[in-house]
Amino acid sequence: MAAGEYVSVSTQADTEKADLAREKTELADDPVQEHAELTALYVKRGLDENLALDVASQLMAHDALAAHGRDELGISDTLAAKPVQAAFASAATFAAGAFLPLLVVFLLPASALMWYVAGSSLFFLALLGLVAARAGGSSLLASAMRVTFWGALAMALTAGVGALFGVAA
Known part of the structure; x- marks a missing residue:
């Protein structure tokens, strides 16, 4: 990421x-x-x-x-692209976002993991979308729906590719 x-x-x-x-x-x-x-x-x-x-x-x-x-170009020192800062922010948010579903893995039996990890991941995505919207002052519902939709789509595509190549459970 x-x-x-x-x-x-x-x-x-x-x-x-x-x-x-x-x-x-x-x-x-x-x-x-x-x-x-x-x-x-x-x-x-x-x-x-x-x-x-x-x-x-x-x-x-x-x-x-x-x-x-x-x-003319919309480029300023304040808004200029900062690749290293973006990479660290991405790594930190990815790690924080992965922590919550990882807890589910430790708390539930292996037989129930696939559905609970997927469901809890979507729930946590929606929750983090709400937190981000609240912090940024944007629409809570729109943010939660956007993050959840794209997260679900990414999970579905990943599962589809896994099934296509025979690596899905």
């Missing part, structure tokens, strides 16, 4: 770097056009033409690449 998250977020970080490199070249090649582009973004967001021109001028004088990265 952590490796997949690292690879995925690294790809995002590479894309951001490439976008910023392209923007840096555009700023060097045609600063007037880039200034007009930034001004137009601010006008589109609701500033009048004169204020947008002033804001674009001041931000470009301070740090043109940062202004274009943030306002």
